[in-house]
Amino acid sequence: MFLKAQRRRVAGLAVMALVAAGCGSSTGGGSADAETLVVYTGQSGDYQVNFNPFSPTLIDGPGTIFEPLFFFNNLRGDAAPKPRLGKSFSWNADGTELSVEVRGDAKWTDGQAFTAKDVAFTLDMITKNKTMNTTGFKGKATAVDDTHVSIRFDEPAYMEGPQVLGKIYIVPEHLWKDIATPATDPVKNPVGTGPFLLDEFKAQAFTLKSNPGYYGGEPAVKKVRYLSLSGNQAGADALKAGQVDWQTGPVPDIKDVEKNYPGYKATITPMNQTALFTCSNAQLGCTGAQTDPAVRKAVYYGINRTQVNALAFENTSSEVSPGFAMVERDKSLLSAKLKEKTAPMSPDVAKATSLLEGAGYTKGGDGVFAKDGKPLELTVKVVAGWTDYITAVDTIGQQLQQVGIKLTPQQLSWNEWSDARGRGQYELLIDSVQQGPAPDPYYTYSYFFAGANTAPAGEVANPNFGRIKDQAVDDALAALKRIDPKDTAARQPHFDVIQSRVEEVMPYIPVLTGGTTSEYNAKKFTGWPTAEDLYAFPAVWSRPENSEVYLHLKPAGK
Known part of the structure; x- marks a missing residue:
């Protein structure tokens, strides 16, 4: 009870600090306040x-400051x-050359003109x-003239299209050519073509402002x-205090948001796993x-997903496939070669025990398996x-006691957690396997499971944080x-290979398909994505999707 009370106190102080900082109520104030969207992405600490759009620890920039060539809806x-x-x-x-016409009326926010040369430079830089x-x-980009780019590939590369066009963010050659280490430079003063530019940065909050010269x-x-x-x-x-207009994250009693948070509405979108x-x-x-794959699979079978869903996610999550195709969106592509099309919702302690015993583990008197004198x-x-997520890992830890595995949660700041994830300095961590620019599981596989x-x-x-390197997957x-x-x-046999290998190797232990929950201020802004019009995935931390939402929003009454 003390910990819960302390957490409530910290939360209350955080909201009080917001008011003291001059944020005020999101729903009141003058016209300037009415045109300011306050968002919370879940940032803790x-x-x-870091506005580098290519960095795994960036805080924003893709879509808002730095733009892709096109926006793809990965839901529809x-x-x-x-x-x-x-x-x-x-x-x-034959799918070996992608020709792109780019805008002739876009400018970088330092006033210089955007041209096809910036596209070619960006693509060359990332290779x-x-x-x-x-x-x-792996293509070779050439600026044919100021508004045309030719991208050639050594072999047919159809699936590169949405990646190159929708997930690579174009940067200005005249500035980036002088950056010595573009992969790690934090880009503190970003110059982009997007609808927003950096207004101010502080450790507790940063602000983007609209680009008056946006094309x-x-x-x-x-x-x-x-x-x-x-x-x-x-x-x-x-949210309750009206200090946030849009957040993507859980709130108590999510199904009664409109009653509990007057003026707000919520969306629940099954998406990331x-x-x-x-x-x-x-x-x-x-x-x-x-x-040890046997340990990973023992964890997989030891999870009571029905209980995790109820206790941690208010039953907003759904079944997940061990082959990591989306159960509903990609159901026509779910492989018949999978041993299990969806992860079991109830634990199978006998199966988990058999896997561990078969791998040479022996259960000790304390109920914990061990091997070579080392407890599991x-x-x-x-x-x-x-x-x-904290409730989820606490619950899973209690569940795995029945299997004979001791699981100890470690709470870190987002910065520490993100760094550990990128560098592989962890045993397990909880996160989501995310989707690509188009509604196709190929992109998830190419991100999280490709050896490259x-x-x-x-x-x-x-983002292959699980560090899987599997030749069969790479070949597929x-x-x-x-x-x-x-x-x-022609595609299905290759999806069969990937899904069956992913199920077998299991570098990411599937828990559930997350029902991404977002709460938004419908009284202050109009134009939000809804179940009837999902023009973009409605998650404030998802990029470039969040920028697409920002572009659709208008202050209420305007």
């Missing part, structure tokens, strides 16, 4: 300035790509810096203020019992203040890249 397969810096694109007959190249881009017209939202609070409870309290990430690969320097003890890192996107422990991997990904996505029959 001080912000560290029937949604056409929306032009941003690009105007149109086309493939040649020379592995940790920046999170999409695995699409200055946004109706004049400022976006990002807050750092003490965690989910503080976010819920700030909650998982226990493991530093899985001993050959890449990972250490700990989790490097694991730590799981979680961000302090992320109450839903990982690194030895101690070095930064991005290479084959999928060459196939026209319309040819579903």
